[in-house]
Structure formats: structure tokens, C-alpha cells
Amino acid sequence: MFRGLLPAAIFLLAPAAAAQTLEVPGRTDSPPSPSRCENAIGSEDSCVRVLACVGNDGVYFDGEAIGWDTGTLRGFMSDGHDCIGTWSSGGLGGTGFAQLACDDGTTADVIYYSQDPDTGTVIGRGQDSAGRFIKAWSGLNVLAYLTQDSTPELPCTAGAIPIS
Structure with missing residues (x-):
């Protein structure tokens, strides 16, 4: 049902392995940009934006998912920590899963x-190792999905966070 739609912002509900110092390929001083994504539908080079609210204090994740059916996830938290992980689709009932580890x-x-x-746009929920609730979105048109009154924003618990 959702095969290949890059549910990359969706993290497994099982314990993730401990993170080590990570380097995020292509890291810049600003969040990943959809313009860096090739959007090669059906290709291992396919790339979509990933956004997530983390907890109740206004922290969010901004990144990208690369691949088709399975792939890598990279980006960073708004508090400045680099993160990298993996994702896969094709789970029971059309679910997708991902794991993320930050530096x-x-x-x-x-x-x-x-x-x-x-x-x-794919929608997911989960939790991080600090016990914070996560709500995530990813897809080719994720900004259109998150746009209210002509401004894209993450509907986080601490209040809406404008994004571009």
C-alpha cells in the first residue's frame, strides 16, 4: 500500500543501538534543503524531506530520507545535534520504520x-531515548501538507514552528 513512499521520518518502536560520534554527509550550517534532493522516483537516489516534532519544548528534526523501499536518514535537531539513521517500508499493514542516532x-x-x-505525506509517531514523544512527516509534498494559512509550520506541542 505505501511501498516506496519513503517513510523515513518513522522510527521503530524497539530500542535503538547506542549512538557514537557521527558525521552527517553534506552537513551545512543550515537544515537540509529539498533542493538538494534529486527526487529520482523509484531510484536509490530518491530523496525527500523529513520533519519531526520532538517532545514538548519546541525541539524539532529537519532532514532528508534517501533511497527507495529502504535507505538512509540524515539531518539534525534544532538544538544543533547531527543525526543519521536508516529506514524501511513494507511492514505489516503497510507500515514503515526508521531508527535515528544523534551525536x-x-x-x-x-x-x-x-x-x-x-x-x-507519510505520518509517524514514536519516542526517543529520553522518553520524548515524536510526531514525524515525510514525502515529496510534505511542506504542502504542513501549510496552514500559506505558511508551512510544524504543529508541535510547544506551538507551531515555521519551516521553509
């Missing part, structure tokens, strides 16, 4: 469980 030792696990039919 501060935080790990995160989320399961993708639904897709918005209009934008193709």
Missing part, C-alpha cells in the same frame, strides 16, 4: 502508520 547519544524510534492521500 549527543540520543536515539529515536518511530513507526510510520498512515499516508495523506492528497499530498502523499
Whole structure:
């Protein structure tokens, strides 16, 4: 049902391995940009934006998922920590999974469980190793899905966070 739609922002609900010092390929001083993604649909080079609210204090993840059916996940938290992980689709009932580890030792696990039919955006929930709740979104049109009153924003618990 959701095969190949890159549910990369969706982290497994099982304990993730301890993080080590990580280097995120292509890291710049600003969050990953959809313009860096090739969007080669069906290709191992396919790339989509990944966004997630983490906890209740306004922390968020901004990154990208690379691959098709399985792949890598990379980006960083708004508090400055680099993160890298893996994702896969094709789980029971069309679910997708991902694991993320950040350079501060935080790990995160989320399961993708639904897709918005209009934008193709996948939606997931999970938790990080600090016990913070995660809500995540990913897809080719994720910004369209998250746009309210012409401004894309993450609907986080601490309040909406404008994104671009």
C-alpha cells in the first residue's frame, strides 16, 4: 500500500543501538534543503524531506530520507545535534520504520502508520531515548501538507514552528 513512499521520518518502536560520534554527509550550517534532493522516483537516489516534532519544548528534526523501499536518514535537531539513521517500508499493514542516532547519544524510534492521500505525506509517531514523544512527516509534498494559512509550520506541542 505505501511501498516506496519513503517513510523515513518513522522510527521503530524497539530500542535503538547506542549512538557514537557521527558525521552527517553534506552537513551545512543550515537544515537540509529539498533542493538538494534529486527526487529520482523509484531510484536509490530518491530523496525527500523529513520533519519531526520532538517532545514538548519546541525541539524539532529537519532532514532528508534517501533511497527507495529502504535507505538512509540524515539531518539534525534544532538544538544543533547531527543525526543519521536508516529506514524501511513494507511492514505489516503497510507500515514503515526508521531508527535515528544523534551525536549527543540520543536515539529515536518511530513507526510510520498512515499516508495523506492528497499530498502523499507519510505520518509517524514514536519516542526517543529520553522518553520524548515524536510526531514525524515525510514525502515529496510534505511542506504542502504542513501549510496552514500559506505558511508551512510544524504543529508541535510547544506551538507551531515555521519551516521553509
